[in-house]
Amino acid sequence: MDLVKLASETAIEKREHPSFKAGDTITVYYKIIEGNKERIQQYQGVVLQCKGSGLTQTFTVRKISNGVGVERIFPLYSPKIDKIVVDKRGIVRRARIFYLRGISGKKARIEERKS
């Protein structure tokens, strides 16, 4: 598998992003191209999971938009991601917090890690 790693390393540019994990609240600044115009869209939500390794890592962000739960999966090293900002660090006991999908309101609160 070394050659696969080598191939992706030469093909994908590795960029520095702040480290985050499941339970954190982050804002993803995502570039959107409309015709020939480019604008940046912000997407804020809770990280459900970080998946994969190397340069093909992805992460899932969940937010409640107009009362409807929305989940988006971003490739971490996508050139379309302008930047990632970590807004809040949360305390959760597992790496994949899918239990968040079944709960809402006060139950869906995540305790904040004070450092």
Add this chain to the structure above:
Amino acid sequence: MSGIIGKKIGMTSIFGADGKYIPCTVIEAGPCVVTQVKTTATDGYNAVQLAFSDKKEKHTTKAAAGHFKKTGTTPKRKLIEFRYFPELPALGSEIKADLFIEGDIVDVIGTSKGRGFQGVVKRHGFKGVGMQTHGQHNRLRAPGSRGASSYPSRVWRGQRTAGHMGVDRVKIQNLEVVKVMAEQNLILIKGALPGHNGSYVIVEK
């Protein structure tokens, strides 16, 4: 049409110019050695024989060893003849991954994964016999009727039935070369290819 022998390494994905993921297969393409050049004068047609992947001397038959000695190269595992090379290369010269450039359209030939003895649903895409109800309970993936009765009183030749599946020579056409890494002799081809990782493939340009 020129080509090269390669080895399927595995799959990964990279980003295209528009920022979208491109799933691609990594192929170790060459370096291949030209072990024989056939010309119209000597053999009646033009062709190039390429050899790829080293093997040990002790695993080589005497006849094959002599063939490689003529070229002055180490014994190789895989020998393939390519016709219609645009220009015939010299005997003993190397053909590398830089044969390809990004954006080329290629065909890839490989041996598909073996599936063993399979039923008609998996092997030929039959739909099965229907429902679980209406008196049926054990015929979900059965082939159903194999043909008419008193005429022909036999099964027509070519009737699709259960049997061995896979380990076939499969050619996939019109695949795009996404990236060429000439130093490492690697090429990235868009999409999936037949066969296991580590199996040999032929890439035709």
